[in-house]
Amino acid sequence: MEVVVLSPAQLENIINRAVAAALESTAAAATSSAKAAANLLTIRETAKRLHKSEKTIREYIKLGVLPAVNANRGTTLRPSYSVLEADVNAYVKRLRA
16 A cells, blocks of 8 residues: 655645535536426416416326426425426427327
8 A cells, every 4th residue: 555645735735626526516416406496387387388277287287197296295285386397398299299
């Protein structure tokens, strides 16, 4: 096994590069989660895009035609659904096929 001797300046340089790399990866993860959140549509937005009523969209979610995320899951509040934009696009593609 080889022993490597580093000066304090070299050690500081290595630590600074490691910290910078960790910060970059954390920033990239935060950006990707922000983009994912930006692609969530409300029931109203989904209804407008599909030219359907909000009641119809809720029924589609209940029947499993459109997958959705319930923000109020585990509470006694009325379900507050969000639909991924990609799922809306996939639904439209299925209709056209």
